[in-house]
Amino acid sequence: MQNHKYDVVVIGGGVVGTAILRALSFYQLKLLLIEKQPDVCEGTSKANSGIVHTGFDAKPGTVEAECLRRSRSLWPILVENLRIPFIPCGAVMVATNEEEKQIIETTYVPNAKANDVDVHWMSAEEILEMNPAVTAEVTGGLAVPGEAICDPFWATRAFGEIAVLNGAEVVLGQGVSHIETVSNGEDLRLTLENGETVTTRYAVNAAGLWSDEIARMVGDESFSISPRKGQFILTEEAISISSIILPVPTKTSKGVLVSPVVFGGFLLGPTAEDQEDKWDRSTSQAGMESVLAGCEKLVPDSRQFSTIRQFAGVRAVCSEGDFVIRPSAVQPRMIHAAGIRSTGLSASPGIAELVAATLQKAGLELQANEQAQHALPDLFSEEQETGEIICLCRSITRSEIVNSLKRPLTPQTIDGVKRRTGATLGECQGNCCIPKIIDVMAETYPEHTGKQPLKGVRNSYLAVAQGEKQA
Amino acid sequence: MMYELVIIGAGISGLTAALSAWERGVSSVLMIDYQKRRGGFTLPYWSSDEFAPERELLEKAASLPYEIHEQSTVVGFFPGANGQLHQLYVQSPMGTYSIEAKKVLIASGSLEKPREAHKIPGTRPAGVMTPMMAMQLIERGYQPGRKIVLIENGRISRSTAVLLEKETSNLVKYAESDWELTSIKGLSRVEGVQLRNRMTDEINEVACDTLIFAKGRVPCTFFLKGAPIERDQHDAIIVDATGKTNLPDIYAAGSCTCLGDDDHTNSMELAKETAKQLF
Ligand SMILES: Cc1cc2nc3c(=O)[nH]c(=O)nc-3n(C[C@H](O)[C@H](O)[C@H](O)COP(=O)(O)OP(=O)(O)OC[C@H]3O[C@@H](n4cnc5c(N)ncnc54)[C@H](O)[C@@H]3O)c2cc1C
Numbered sequence: 001m002q003n004h005k006y007d008v009v010v011i012g013g014g015v016v017g018t019a020i021l022r023a024l025s026f027y028q029l030k031l032l033l034i035e036k037q038p039d040v041c042e043g044t045s046k047a048n049s050g051i052v053h054t055g056f057d058a059k060p061g062t063v064e065a066e067c068l069r070r071s072r073s074l075w076p077i078l079v080e081n082l083r084i085p086f087i088p089c090g091a092v093m094v095a096t097n098e099e100e101k102q103i104i105e106t107t108y109v110p111n112a113k114a115n116d117v118d119v120h121w122m123s124a125e126e127i128l129e130m131n132p133a134v135t136a137e138v139t140g141g142l143a144v145p146g147e148a149i150c151d152p153f154w155a156t157r158a159f160g161e162i163a164v165l166n167g168a169e170v171v172l173g174q175g176v177s178h179i180e181t182v183s184n185g186e187d188l189r190l191t192l193e194n195g196e197t198v199t200t201r202y203a204v205n206a207a208g209l210w211s212d213e214i215a216r217m218v219g220d221e222s223f224s225i226s227p228r229k230g231q232f233i234l235t236e237e238a239i240s241i242s243s244i245i246l247p248v249p250t251k252t253s254k255g256v257l258v259s260p261v262v263f264g265g266f267l268l269g270p271t272a273e274d275q276e277d278k279w280d281r282s283t284s285q286a287g288m289e290s291v292l293a294g295c296e297k298l299v300p301d302s303r304q305f306s307t308i309r310q311f312a313g314v315r316a317v318c319s320e321g322d323f324v325i326r327p328s329a330v331q332p333r334m335i336h337a338a339g340i341r342s343t344g345l346s347a348s349p350g351i352a353e354l355v356a357a358t359l360q361k362a363g364l365e366l367q368a369n370e371q372a373q374h375a376l377p378d379l380f381s382e383e384q385e386t387g388e389i390i391c392l393c394r395s396i397t398r399s400e401i402v403n404s405l406k407r408p409l410t411p412q413t414i415d416g417v418k419r420r421t422g423a424t425l426g427e428c429q430g431n432c433c434i435p436k437i438i439d440v441m442a443e444t445y446p447e448h449t450g451k452q453p454l455k456g457v458r459n460s461y462l463a464v465a466q467g468e469k470q471a
Numbered sequence: 472m473m474y475e476l477v478i479i480g481a482g483i484s485g486l487t488a489a490l491s492a493w494e495r496g497v498s499s500v501l502m503i504d505y506q507k508r509r510g511g512f513t514l515p516y517w518s519s520d521e522f523a524p525e526r527e528l529l530e531k532a533a534s535l536p537y538e539i540h541e542q543s544t545v546v547g548f549f550p551g552a553n554g555q556l557h558q559l560y561v562q563s564p565m566g567t568y569s570i571e572a573k574k575v576l577i578a579s580g581s582l583e584k585p586r587e588a589h590k591i592p593g594t595r596p597a598g599v600m601t602p603m604m605a606m607q608l609i610e611r612g613y614q615p616g617r618k619i620v621l622i623e624n625g626r627i628s629r630s631t632a633v634l635l636e637k638e639t640s641n642l643v644k645y646a647e648s649d650w651e652l653t654s655i656k657g658l659s660r661v662e663g664v665q666l667r668n669r670m671t672d673e674i675n676e677v678a679c680d681t682l683i684f685a686k687g688r689v690p691c692t693f694f695l696k697g698a699p700i701e702r703d704q705h706d707a708i709i710v711d712a713t714g715k716t717n718l719p720d721i722y723a724a725g726s727c728t729c730l731g732d733d734d735h736t737n738s739m740e741l742a743k744e745t746a747k748q749l750f
Pocket of ligand 1: 011016034044045046050051175206230270314340343345
């Protein structure tokens, strides 16, 4: 890795970083992505609502609105080429009184128009016919047919994999800890936590919540990031809704929503809680309560739903209030893709286009790579038989697990296998099959045997020490 | 392949029913089990005294002449209408195959319900596990943790504690009846738990690197999704006292049914009763 010079190093393997890596992999460039965690998509990209937004409510004229606009035409191609699980279910912003109807008509209809997003008014009858679980107090609502749901992890992984197939390299489990300018300002030298160094002509800062820290490494203090938590409840109850159900936002809050999930089930949430700690992804009683109190207004039965899992994600709220996509004023060889707060999944294809254009303006030559692949092949393993069931709750077979272990971005953690196969996502939450997955991983990669298996993030050891085999 | 009786699950209920079928002279019986060995999901606890009857059962079952397909999981179940044969699809190391049966006994047991089903607040680090996961880690030569908090609420958790005490001296037990688990802390690995005393409301913060907790059961009826066999709101198969389901010639017994219990204590009894009806 350290022997050659890269054209571009992308820092951060969330949906934004991998989308950028993918977009750049269609050019003749030497590329590297560096991700601190043992897998891609371990940051904000793994814990969100999974909605591909149209941008109907984005502030017109912002970088965010522009990225969302570009993304709208890119998603259909991505979904097809990368087979991203994607359901064009549409959304309805539900009004329950005259005041909310007014807000929709005076704020959201003109806003959607300014962003060129198709919306229309829907009667209460129409809403209830398609979504019988919605409150009987509904007086009508705004339909946004272009809103959709997808699997954020699949998107992130697939962006990374296609880039790897096109020659990009990926380093996992090592963060960038230091950046210096070398070669008379022509190059950047990045030092990783393990002391290795990498030289590159350009760096892209896609470190999400930590993108301000990366900016500081080149002396750039122009923006800062603060964390805002969102808690969710996941249920597998059969709720009679077919679209994403949104509340009418108030002045202080966007409110919580009820949304179908691509793998089945429904998401309730998220909260919006400002906090100090970028790492705090805990859920709380108060958070759960505020999710239920909000959802109850949209879907009255919300409190009765059983839950299979709760989780929280943390948004990167930027001091500039908009996406920061520009070369650093201090070090123009670093391009920021930062401050990507609430719509980064939806906007990632557009962000990637914009970053590529910004790099070109900064002097990077973009020569098309004629050999580049655009579509992801399905199979990466020669397994003929499906093998036995490993994950009982979800009927996931041995070969599905082995297959996931042989993909271009190899999972090194249980959560990595989980997100690639669906194993452990059922009612028992992996307590039955995780040890069996550890066995399959050890059989597939005997060189790893004896290492401590990890759950997900760094140091998340599943068992603390290797003892003696019991008699 | 056609059998008089197919028993889904070779755990406490399945083995009990199989022994009873053998005593009654039924010869064409097939047992199917997800695990590598017979014994069911509670097998790891059987070295504890509280599972002495189960140990005895396993000894007796060793002499059963019936075919048993291990690492084999039923993934599709199509009941035969009007006395026709039932059809089962089984996933095994060799791939998928189908079998036919005149009668089916579902004895597929249940898994332990983890913290997620109970909305326990806090973080989601490694080191939070149910007894089943802890025992499976030990079996593989791993130690589940160095400082373990275990919530005791039945014979499974009690047995786990007994077995863990042989492995580690650093185990603290809290009785579920006295203490409510209110929060889990730690980023990558558990760093502590918070417990509330149900009587005094006293809050106890305990530092630990492992939490062993489960409450309730998840009936293993996943393969019945979409099948016409009635289940209750917890996915347990609805049976009468004799193990009859809503469909003829389909029976169920043990912790996968609405009559079973979380600790699998009445599984033998239920299976014996059901087996009487079978032949
Ligand atoms: C509650 C909630 C709901 C949301 N709902 C939606 C939605 O429905 N639709 C939508 O489009 N968006 C949604 N979002 C927003 C979306 O999730 C984010 O905008 C997006 O995931 C940001 O991606 P990212 O790649 O910038 O950040 P991340 O995914 O956080 O990636 C940054 C990566 O950088 C790595 N990193 C950090 N420091 C270093 C270092 N020094 N060296 C190397 N790597 C480093 C991190 O480990 C991390 O993996 C939601 C967000 C939240 C919190």
